[in-house]
Amino acid sequence: MTKTIAIIDDDLDFLEWLKIGLKMEEYNVITATTGKDGLNLVRDNKIDLIILDIILTDINGFDIIKKLKAGISTSKIPVIAVTGFYKEAEYVQKGYETGVDDFLLKPFSYELLSVKIKKILGTLVTNE
DSSP, X not given: OOOEEEEEOXXXXXXXXXXXXXXXXXXXEEEESSHHHHHHHHHHSOOSEEEEESOXXXXXXXXXXXXXXXXXXXXXXXXXXXXXXXXXHHHHHXXXXXXXXXXXXXXXXXXXXXXXXXXXXXXXXXXX
8 A cells, every 4th residue: 555645845846856756666745835734734634654844934843743743633643854954953852852753954865764764654674
């Protein structure tokens, strides 16, 4: 069964880059460019994973995570937070304390994101 990944990011070039990579890996991808639209998107669809930019134009990503984690139907959806704005350890720590499952600082390689997604979704194949 194809997994559905929601991307919430206001950087259109970054959003398209992620969307292309994820579709090549045969994920179903849905996107939003604002926090408000992202919250609605996640609430209205069955989502397996969220990739969320922390710095959005309308709602802070940490506030979005808090709302999602408080919702009955959205509390268990894993979140990979991404940002290029802050690089302090305290910021990453706040993400984990808010409920983020993993955190990436932009710029990052698609391959790193892909491995993190597979690990979170339980589809990572290891060579043992």
